[in-house]
Amino acid sequence: MNLQLIRNTAMALKARGFLSYSYQDPVSIFNMEVELSEGGGIRSLFGFWDLYLETVLSGLPLLIPPEVYIWFCKIGIECGNIPSAVGLAGCLIFGQNECTGCNKEIKVECTIPKDDGTLASFVGFRVQHDNARGPMKGGIRYHHEVDPDEVNALAQLMTWKTAVANIPYGGAKGGIGCSPGELSSSELERLTRVFTQKIHDLIGIHTDVPAPDMGTNPQTMAWILDEYSKFHGYSPAVVTGKPVDLGGSLGRDAATGRGVLFATEALLAEYGKSIKDQRFVIQGFGNVGSWAAQLISAAGGKVIAVSDVTGAIKNNEGLDIEKLLKHSVENRGIRGFSGGESIDPSSLLTEDCDVLIPAALGGVINRENANDITAKFIIEAANHPTDPEADEILSKKGVVILPDIYANSGGVTVSYFEWVQNIQGFMWDEEKVNAELKTYMTRGFKDMKEMCRAHNCDLRMGAFTLGVNRVARATVLRGWEA
Template sequence: MKDVWETARYYLKVAAEAIDLEPEITERLSTPMRFVEFTIPVRMDNGDKKLFIAYRSHHCDALGPCKDGTRVKPDLTPEEIKALSMFMSIKHAIGDIPAGGGKGGIKADPYSMSKGEYERLIRGFIRRLVPKGAMIDVPGADIGTGEEQMAWMLDEYEQITGMHSPAAINDKPVALGGSKGGYEATGRGVALCTFEACKDLGFEFDKTTVAIQGFGQVGSVTAKMLFEKGFKILCVSDIYGAIYDPKGINITNLLEYVKKTGKVVEFPGAQSIDSRKIFELDVDVLIPAAVQDVITEDNADRIKAKLVVEAANGPTTPEADAILSRKGIRLIPDVLANSGGAIVCHFERIQGLSNDWWEEEKVYQMLEKRILGAYKEISSIAQELKVTRRTAAWAYALRKIAEAMRLRGWS
């Protein structure tokens, strides 16, 4: 597949065929119900004005208001945003969340901008975003954005409306109405799915070897939870390189090292290896936790792992997916494995609407109940339909979305 949008539509088509979904519904879900492109003028520090292109995609709001994600990167494309909004529709339905899929983005390089320039860009995004609000469209964080940027968004929204509205923006700092456990949510969900899949496969945790591609917010949280359960993590990589230790990497020490240096390379006691080799290591579990399209038809046949857990969005191409299936490799798809963030964003919105803030333990208990409940349902559907877990996950979500569309008279 040439791009992630084509991949998303392909997965939709395969799942729709598996459950005999009406062609009319499939057609409506094959394109966003609303896609906007707009520009943001920003006064740069040198006095010049620069124009940035931004996007927002609402895939389908049959289940509820669209929400999540704001991605900022220089090579952003409209197709990427459309695909990610579709993924969010699927994740929300999988997590039993009454929301539709939303995704936004700005074509810019945040690392080439001063903090002041970046703040003006982010505030401009919210000013120009229409529609918006807790009951319509709720932006959240993604690549290039985090708690600080969400705080700017919330403040700008509240300055515009003249009222406090913590439920209007997700992924905020706790002090501004964010949910406890929000930072760890996606990685925690990945770890929970990994635990469950290993149990299904009969793996003993302390004898299970792992390789993790990506050691950012998601990969590091996942690694920490696996390490604490006794998993032996042999290899970890980030944008600077990969490290390998056949005896297992001490993740507690690695986290401290990364906190000081900002990278995993040259971690004492581990050897450096080519980052591309991480997919060919003889490990039990492979967790791609970085970017899309890293497992392709060029390397899928060399994967030795018995279990692949997709912590990133779209890390496996459809061609590679077919190869892994043919080889009998168990795969936990992204729309399930990394849905923990979407689930806790839902909890964040609930807390913001009710002004009732939960303790971290409650957030974790609710997250585990939701994601493992979905895991079991999807496993059952995979057996029922005799399809892969990816197709089963999409089918599980499509059944819910389609039912809401029928009830609304949309088909």
């Protein structure tokens, strides 16, 4: 085994935040494993490095066993610091909440005059996690509970999500601690412009490309584009999720929901099933949930129950999604819809169905309700809707979970298409956007399944292994310079 290659590889990983330790010589980390390991630990580690280095040099697909990430995590704990790459995976496996290693973090104060003449100050954040595979990508959210820890974790999640989708981005995230519903449109515009003034040197077409998130929308992106262009010239590719009139992509509004459809089709096909044969329950009827419901219904699926913040509706014969959507728009929610019976929203997740799609909040599937879930398949359209304990319970029951970093990646994938169109100055029609999205989602599922078969692991571990592998490979190939 070439120790110099190991040393160089370790230094490359350390340089980008994937390995943190308190030793002068990276090789001592590997020697430490001899003392810590029991049984097959030594064999799996050193066998991994021989295969790993040979694979990197040959250009073959990189396969890092999940055990190595767990080992990195153990070493990180011993040294008082959890490496960023496995820190997030550790959140899912061990319930850890310490995720470190972001490339850059910025905190800014944004003071604006309100409509009544008073001044108000808000705190904004932008976290850039990794750029080994390309410009960093991630949304900007406006919410009163935005804090640096949340933004940090979401930035890391974006790194793995873009890698799983195999689009040339890293991960980032941003936000402002505010309640957008309590601010007028003009106040939101002023706040957005001040925030952009504070971070314009941090973002850029080939550096960091923001997008909408919770509490923001295409109009927000239009304000960012306009303010950024005052400093750098007209730059439509600096943000995605823009209005179509300013270079936004056709099909972007439905992209995450359409990606959920394609992901569901790929999963069901793996088990010899189709959308038409299944009964669906969807938690959440916002942008993602409503589009998923419309597209699944149009594909022949039977959506039997839906919920939103106003209530939950059930119809065992199948809800009329078009009528439900119209009612929701006219009444600002699904409550009172006459095409089904009202049910307790808390019971929605345990309704008898074939496919459950949580498309609202995180942590809704937990140890309190996991045993009562009857669905055979869970499609994670929301971010981290299943906590680690529930994940284990459901896996033992044989429930197949399609993880969020793959299932809801349709939005960021079409954001990539928008960025490409802006750079090329050539816009695609919606048919091409949707066709390309299906190609990416189908190929992503195939890549994830191949990783699962290679490591004999479930879809979640397969997805994270795939994502971290791709980032690690890019990191090592780019090298390290003192």
